[in-house]
Amino acid sequence: MTKTPKLLVLAALSVAVVVPVAGARSSGGTLTGAGSTFVSPLVSLWSADYRSKTGTEIAYSPVGSGAGIAAITARQVDFGATDAPLSPDQLQACNGCVQIPWALSATSIIYNLPGVPNNLRMTGQVLARIYLGQIKRWNDPAIRALNPKVRLPASDITPVYRSDNSGTTYNLTDYLSAVSPDWKNRIGRGVNANWPAGQGGRGSSGVAGIVSNTQGALGYVDVAFALKNRLKFMALRNASGAFTTPGLRGIVAAAATVKRVPATNELHIVNPARGDRLAYPISTFTYVVLPVRSGKAAELRKFVFYAVNPTQGQKLGPKLLFAPLPKVVLVAAEKTLRRVVQAV
Amino acid sequence: MLAPVDLPLSALASRRRLADRAGDLALSGLAAAAGVGSVVLVGLIVWKVVDGARLSIGHFGLPFVWHEVWDPNRDVYGALDLIYGTSITSAVALLFAAPISVAIGLYLSELAPRGVRGAVGSLVEMLAAVPSVVVGLWGILVLGPFVQQDLEPVLGSVLGWTPFFRGPHHTGGLLPAMIVLTIMIVPISASVCRELFLAVPTELKEGAIGLGLTRWEMVRGVVLPYTRGGVVAAILLGLGRALGEAIAVTQVIGSAQGINVSFFALGDTLASRIASQYQGALTHLAVSSLVYLALILLVLTLAVNLAAQVIVKRFEVRHGH
Amino acid sequence: MATSLARRRRKNRAMEALALAASALAVGVLGLVVVSVLVRALPALNLDLFTKNQALFGQRGGGLANAFVGSLLLVALAAAMALPVGVLVAIYVGELAPPRVALAVRTALDVLNGIPSIVVGIFVYALLVVRFRQSALVASVALAIIMLPLVARSTQEVLALVPRSLREASHALGVSTWRTVLRVVLPTTLGGILTGATLAVARAAGETAPILFTSTLFTNSVSADPRQPVASVPFAIFTYSESPDPNLHRQAWAAAFVLIVFVLLTSLGARYLLHRSRRNLLAR
Numbered sequence: 001m002t003k004t005p006k007l008l009v010l011a012a013l014s015v016a017v018v019v020p021v022a023g024a025r026s027s028g029g030t031l032t033g034a035g036s037t038f039v040s041p042l043v044s045l046w047s048a049d050y051r052s053k054t055g056t057e058i059a060y061s062p063v064g065s066g067a068g069i070a071a072i073t074a075r076q077v078d079f080g081a082t083d084a085p086l087s088p089d090q091l092q093a094c095n096g097c098v099q100i101p102w103a104l105s106a107t108s109i110i111y112n113l114p115g116v117p118n119n120l121r122m123t124g125q126v127l128a129r130i131y132l133g134q135i136k137r138w139n140d141p142a143i144r145a146l147n148p149k150v151r152l153p154a155s156d157i158t159p160v161y162r163s164d165n166s167g168t169t170y171n172l173t174d175y176l177s178a179v180s181p182d183w184k185n186r187i188g189r190g191v192n193a194n195w196p197a198g199q200g201g202r203g204s205s206g207v208a209g210i211v212s213n214t215q216g217a218l219g220y221v222d223v224a225f226a227l228k229n230r231l232k233f234m235a236l237r238n239a240s241g242a243f244t245t246p247g248l249r250g251i252v253a254a255a256a257t258v259k260r261v262p263a264t265n266e267l268h269i270v271n272p273a274r275g276d277r278l279a280y281p282i283s284t285f286t287y288v289v290l291p292v293r294s295g296k297a298a299e300l301r302k303f304v305f306y307a308v309n310p311t312q313g314q315k316l317g318p319k320l321l322f323a324p325l326p327k328v329v330l331v332a333a334e335k336t337l338r339r340v341v342q343a344v
Numbered sequence: 345m346l347a348p349v350d351l352p353l354s355a356l357a358s359r360r361r362l363a364d365r366a367g368d369l370a371l372s373g374l375a376a377a378a379g380v381g382s383v384v385l386v387g388l389i390v391w392k393v394v395d396g397a398r399l400s401i402g403h404f405g406l407p408f409v410w411h412e413v414w415d416p417n418r419d420v421y422g423a424l425d426l427i428y429g430t431s432i433t434s435a436v437a438l439l440f441a442a443p444i445s446v447a448i449g450l451y452l453s454e455l456a457p458r459g460v461r462g463a464v465g466s467l468v469e470m471l472a473a474v475p476s477v478v479v480g481l482w483g484i485l486v487l488g489p490f491v492q493q494d495l496e497p498v499l500g501s502v503l504g505w506t507p508f509f510r511g512p513h514h515t516g517g518l519l520p521a522m523i524v525l526t527i528m529i530v531p532i533s534a535s536v537c538r539e540l541f542l543a544v545p546t547e548l549k550e551g552a553i554g555l556g557l558t559r560w561e562m563v564r565g566v567v568l569p570y571t572r573g574g575v576v577a578a579i580l581l582g583l584g585r586a587l588g589e590a591i592a593v594t595q596v597i598g599s600a601q602g603i604n605v606s607f608f609a610l611g612d613t614l615a616s617r618i619a620s621q622y623q624g625a626l627t628h629l630a631v632s633s634l635v636y637l638a639l640i641l642l643v644l645t646l647a648v649n650l651a652a653q654v655i656v657k658r659f660e661v662r663h664g665h
Numbered sequence: 666m667a668t669s670l671a672r673r674r675r676k677n678r679a680m681e682a683l684a685l686a687a688s689a690l691a692v693g694v695l696g697l698v699v700v701s702v703l704v705r706a707l708p709a710l711n712l713d714l715f716t717k718n719q720a721l722f723g724q725r726g727g728g729l730a731n732a733f734v735g736s737l738l739l740v741a742l743a744a745a746m747a748l749p750v751g752v753l754v755a756i757y758v759g760e761l762a763p764p765r766v767a768l769a770v771r772t773a774l775d776v777l778n779g780i781p782s783i784v785v786g787i788f789v790y791a792l793l794v795v796r797f798r799q800s801a802l803v804a805s806v807a808l809a810i811i812m813l814p815l816v817a818r819s820t821q822e823v824l825a826l827v828p829r830s831l832r833e834a835s836h837a838l839g840v841s842t843w844r845t846v847l848r849v850v851l852p853t854t855l856g857g858i859l860t861g862a863t864l865a866v867a868r869a870a871g872e873t874a875p876i877l878f879t880s881t882l883f884t885n886s887v888s889a890d891p892r893q894p895v896a897s898v899p900f901a902i903f904t905y906s907e908s909p910d911p912n913l914h915r916q917a918w919a920a921a922f923v924l925i926v927f928v929l930l931t932s933l934g935a936r937y938l939l940h941r942s943r944r945n946l947l948a949r
Contacts, residue, residue, distance in 0.1 A: 034882050044721035059884035066624025076798050077882055090626060136512065156512030163599035165416065165624030190417035191626065199516050199610045200599030201907060202620060208909040213488055214515040228722070229909040364841035371843035372761050378750050379757035379766070382817070383773040385810065389780060389788045396791050447687035455681055464692060466936075471695045473864075473928045475871025477899045478921040481906040482698050485705075485914060527698065530691050558677035581779075588781025591873045591899075595906060615783050619877060622787070638787050642780065649779035653772070 031299055034061040035068015035081030036167050037204040039103050039286045041224040043081070045316045046307055053306075056299060064203060066165020066191050072097065072289050078296050079304075080289035083167025084191050085266035096292045098340065099265050100333045101285040102307045103314075104255055105322045106246035107171050108223040108233035109282075112211050113138060113153065121146040121243050122234040124179030124271070124281065130218065131159050131176070132183065133197030138216065146237075153216075160210045160219035163200030165191040171284040172220045175270040179281075220282075224320040242277040250280030251323040261332035285329070293343040301340050308333045393642055396635035399628055408636060414601060416621075421633035423640055428603045429611040430644070433518055433593070434586040436607070437525035442579045445530050449537025449575075450563060465538060472531035480595030483524045488515030488596065495519075496608055511608045516598035519607040524592045529582035536578040540571040573659025580652035584645050590615035614641040699925065706922035709915035718885050719896065725912065729920055731887045735801065735895030736870060739880070742805035742891060743812055743869050748862055750809075751816025756846060758817075759824040771821075778814035785810050786878035799882050799894040807875035812865035819864065823857025823942060824850065856942025863935040867928045873899040898924060 033043070040062035047058035063071070065082035072080030073094045086099055109122060116138075126142045129135045135142060139152040162169045170191050177184040187193050199214075201207040204221040208229050211217040223246040226233045235243040244250045253276040254269045261267065265287065272279045288307070290300055307313035314324040325333065400408065404421065411422025452465050496513040503509040544567050552562040568575070590613075598610030599620050612620075614637045625631045713728045720727025754774070758767045789807040797803060827850050835845040851858070880894040888895055898920050905917035 030884065032882060032884070041722040044724075048721065057884065057886075059882075061882045063881060064624045066626050068624075069626060070624060071882065074795070076794075156514075158512065158514050163620040165621065165626060188417050191624070192416040192621075194413065194415035194417065195601055198600065199514055200612075200620065202599075203904075203907070205904070205909065206907040209484075209907045210515070212909040213484065214492060224722075225909075231909070364844070367843035368841050371756075371846060375753045375757035375761050378753035379762055379770045381750070382754055382770055382777065382813070386773045386776050386780075388792075389777075389784070392788050392791050393784060396787065444687050444691045447684045448691055451684045451688040455684055464688075468692065468695070470929055470932050471699070473867050473871075473932050474698070475873070475899060475924055475928070477871065477873045477902045477906070478702065478924060479698065481902055481917055481921055482701055484906050486701050527694060531695065534691070558673050560677040560680040561673065563680075584779050588779075588783065590781065590783040591903065595903070615781060615874075618783055618787070619874060622790075623877065623881070635787060635791075638784050642784050645779055645781055646776065649776060653775060 029299065030057040030059050031079065031296065031303055032059045032061075032077045033068075033079040033081060033288075034063050034071040034077045035289075036065045036083050036286055037062040038065070038083045038105070038107075038168050038171075038222040038284075039081050040204075041222070041228070041320050042103055042105075042313075042317055042322050045320070046313050049313075049316060050303065050306060054302070056303070058303065062203060062205075064162070064164040065167030065170070069094070069289065072291070075291065078294065079300060081286065082289060083284055083286040084170035085264070085287060086289065091264070094289065094291075097289050098292055098336050099287040099289050100304060100308075100336050101261075101265055101267060101325065101329050102288045102304060102333065103286045103317065103322050104251060104283070104325055104329075105286070105317075105320075106223050106251045106254075106280050106283040107168055107175075107220050108226040108246045109218065109220055109236065110208065110211050110226045110231040110233045111218045112215055113155075113232070114215065116150060116152065116232075118232045119235040119243075119245055120150065120232070121237070123237045124175060127236075128176045128180035128183040130157055131161070131195070131198065132186065133159075155216040158210075158214050158217040159198035160207050160214075160217050161193070161195050161198055161200055162203075162207060162220075164202050164206075166203075167191060167284075167286065168204065168220060168222060169193065171270065171282060174268060174284075175282045178271040224322070227321065236281050238277070238279050238281045239271060239274045240277045240279070244278060244280045246280045246282070246321065248318055248321060248323050249278050251283045251321070252326075253279035254281070254283035255285075255323060255326050255329075258326060258328060261329055265332060265336060267329070285325075290337075290340050291343075292339055293341060295343050297340050297342040301337055304337050305334070308337075390642065393635060393639050397632055397639045399632035400636040401632075403629060404633075404636075408633070409640065412603065414617075416626075416630055419627055419629050421629070421636075423614070423637055425601055425603055426612055426614045426617050426637060427640065429518070429597070430587060430613040430615070430641070433521045433525055433597070433611075433613060434583060436522045437529060437586050438579065438583050440522075441526045441529040441533060441582055444526075445533035445537050445578070445582070446575060448530070448534035449541050450567075452534075452538045453541035454559065454563065454567075465535075468531050468538075469535050472535060474531075476528060476589060476592040477595075479524055479527055480592035483520055483592060483596040484515075487520050487523060491515060491517075491520050491523075500608070507605045508607050511604070511606045513608060514598065514610060516596050517608055517610045518597065518604075521593050521597040521611075521613070522607065524596055525586045525589060528589060528592065529586055532585070533578050533582040536581070537571075537575055540574040540578070541567055544570050573655050577652040577656045577659065580648050580655070584648045584652070587648065588615055588641065588645050590619040594619045614638070614644075702918055702921045702925060705915065705918035709919035710922065714916060714919050718887065719901065720912075721885065727912075727916070729896075729898065729901055729916060731883070731885065732896040732898045732901040732920070733923075734887045734889060735880075735883070736898040738801050738889050738891065738895055739805050739808060739876075739897055740866055740870050742802060743808035744862065744866055746805065746809035747812035747816050747865060747869075748858075751813050751861070751865075752820050752851075752858060754813070754817045755820035755824055759821055760842075760846065760850075774814045774817050777810070778818070781874075782807075782811055782872055783874040783877075786875040789875065790878040794879055799879055800892050801880060801889075801895045802891040804876055804879035804894070804897075805891075807879055808869040808872060811872060811875065812869050815865035815868060816858075816861045819861025820854070820858050823854040823860075826857070826943070827853055853945065854942065856938040856945065860935040860939040860942065863931040863938070867931040867935075870927060871899055871924055873903050876900045 043060045068080040071077045139154045173189040177189045201210045204225045207219040208221050208225050211219040235245045254272050257272045267285045271281045412424040413422050492513045492515045499509045552566045594616035600610035717728030718731045793803045835849050883894040883896045902917045902920050905913040
């Protein structure tokens with residue numbers, strides 16, 4: 001009978017060692033959030049900065065916009081984050097939620113083609129045909145026509161998409177639906193799609209992972225991911241005919257098309273109309289979803305005010321290619337934020 | 345500790361008897377609760393899965409099983425793609441894993457020298473415990489590039505005349521999934537086969553050798569027929585494992601739509617689709633359809649499990665275990 | 666006839682060569698997987714892995730401290746649930762239940778063993794997460810369900826090895842059933858029970874699918890609070906395996922290596938315990 005007591009003591013000791021470590025929580029409490037992988041690079045920066053300024057910990061899980069919406073609807077977390085604005089059905093299911101645009105960036109089209117230079121030229125129509133499985137090789141005439149000076153290999157294209165429900169997918173399909181009637185009819189816009197061709201990955205991380213692991217692959221991720229992992233991304237032709245890359249100027253130019261913000265805060269800035277030659281056509285706002293009545297209303301308001309503030313949260317954005325919110329959007333965001341009140 | 349039969353004090357004895365009865369009651373109560381609880385648990389799991397799938401069943405009915413479209417945008421779902429993916433990857437994996445497991449079992453029980461038997465046997469047993477996420481990690485980072493850059497080009501040029509080895513080469517797909525599943529089935533099936541072959545009575549084996557049969561003839565004529573039921577059961581158990589494998593498969597199979605004859609194609613399985621879409625499912629119908637997939641998976645694995653149990657029972661009866 | 670014998674011998678050699686080749690190929694590939702893990706894990710096996718928390722986006726380095734602690738917590742809680750229940754079920758089936766009921770329970774355990782872990786995850790999600798949110802406790806319930814049949818089966822096997830004479834002698838001396846079980850039967854089978862326990866723990870430590878439903882929304886710091894979701898090693902390997910970052914890949918290999926070593930040690934320990942237990946029982 002000597003084995004059992006020994007094992008029990010060992011188990012008890014390990015728990016005893018671990019629990020005090022765990023008990024040391026941060027002094028200011030925790031806000032939990034989940035959702036968009038698109039915004040997670042910026043939220044990581046915010047959480048480090050916010051903790052040093054206020055002591056409150058922001059625990060964010062980048063599980064994808066769809067999972068974020070599901071999590072906040074079920075009140076499993078304090079806030080959700082999504083790049084896809086909530087549909088009326090989803091707003092209703094969320095039972096008293098508001099969405100607030102809190103960051104602005106762009107979706108880059110990344111590719112893995114050794115020997116081919118960065119910023120290959122692409123149009124939305126050709127991209128739609130690639131994702132529809134109609135264009136299968138890199139040296140297809142359509143791609144060659146856009147890049148006459150580049151020697152494109154005859155290798156297969158593996159289009160990579162998000163297998164989980166993703167706001168980045170929403171952004172891309174929003175754009176493809178705008179520029180390709182074929183795409184709009186066959187696939188449409190949404191956080192997921194009936195992808196006719198290609199390989200699925202989980203999260204921005206998963207898509208970037210497959211693209212960097214597979215020669216000839218092409219995918220879509222927020223530009224912060226592309227930069228951080230040194231992935232090549234394409235220059236897309238905008239409605240003005242210029243080929244633009246997802247840099248700060250391109251994003252700011254696209255966001256400048258917002259003249260007024262609707263009551264739901266839903267904003268679409270893909271494929272901005274002819275006008276600014278700098279605009280990048282797959283830019284998007286991303287939203288935080290908050291319950292109107294919450295037990296942590298004060299902390300949530302404080303955090304989101306910090307996030308949208310031009311001199312605080314927004315100032316951390318540019319190095320990750322998140323452009324500051326335009327004034328009109330900032331005003332709408334703060335106005336919505338004031339609706340969040342303490343639950344009784 | 346023995347009862348103090350020699351103590352004269354009846355009070356002590358009766359208190360002892362009370363403690364005995366109370367203890368017996370407690371033990372049988374707890375044990376019965378645990379035992380019956382296990383049966384209830386299984387029933388509860390089946391019920392919860394059926395209940396969760398109810399909305400989708402009501403919406404799509406049985407045709408869900410042969411409907412091909414899975415479109416979250418239009419809230420239309422069908423399981424055919426996934427049933428195909430599950431079936432083809434498990435079937436081909438089994439096609440390779442079964443003979444390999446039998447071969448390893450035979451090698452470790454009949455052919456290997458003494459020292460090797462112990463070492464390799466232990467190695468195979470321990471490999472059975474490698475978690476699937478580790479096999480998947482290897483599948484993405486090591487197997488994937490090898491498949492895309494080396495294996496599929498070779499298979500395509502040698503066997504490209506068949507419909508199974510055509511099409512573009514990816515790092516993921518049905519082929520890496522089949523390889524990964526084979527790697528997961530073999531250790532456990534091989535260990536079971538080895539035990540079965542070792543359990544064949546030596547008189548039978550030695551008798552055959554004594555009659556002049558070669559070792560292979562002895563295996564074919566004595567060992568394999570004797571263990572037939574057990575080997576089939578072991579293979580079925582491997583199949584059950586392959587059908588339900590979610591993680592390693594979802595890491596390498598590509599999470600794609602469509603039914604493709606070629607093994608180079610990307611695809612998806614029941615378990616893998618559930619793993620990739622459940623957390624973010626946004627409509628009740630989407631969630632329910634994913635649980636409907638789980639129900640189909642449950643039915644498949646229960647059927648395979650049941651078949652294995654029936655075969656084992658008949659096998660035991662025949663050999664009087 | 667000499668030619669027929671020669672042909673038979675040739676066939677025999679051919680089949681033996683085939684068996685050897687198949688075994689070598691299979692064992693070779695399996696060994697390759699393990700060696701791949703080992704070779705790629707070495708660069709990342711440093712103290713940081715065990716002391717730093719998971720890196721946030723853009724940070725260099727980082728470790729898996731919160732994942733290791735989280736996994737320890739999950740497995741400890743799951744074992745605390747599965748072990749007593751598993752042993753009780755085995756006692757019920759082996760000692761107390763009428764034959765028909767025992768058969769039903771044994772069948773239920775076999776069925777439970779064959780249920781894919783992702784279905785267990787859905788079950789626990791529908792039953793518990795929907796009502797109580799994600800937490801380490803809920804995740805361990807899922808793991809305990811997976812561990813239960815393993816513990817029950819190996820306890821059953823060892824209980825069956827206990828000679829009837831031992832129990833009968835104890836009863837003849839007037840010892841009650843519960844005392845017999847607790848003080849006579851269980852101690853002799855402890856080795857076998859621990860075998861089942863260690864095998865079940867090894868299995869639970871590597872399970873990822875149930876965790877997807879029960880413990881993904883965790884914080885980036887070490888936590889052993891069972892009421893909150895926790896990080897875990899299999900989930901970390903899963904997410905890192907899909908990332909493009911070579912730094913995270915290295916950490917995934919290192920974590921995989923730790924898992925394999927853990928599984929190896931537990932299965933070696935289990936075999937040793939089983940040997941000892943069998944030896945003790947058969948020596949009576």
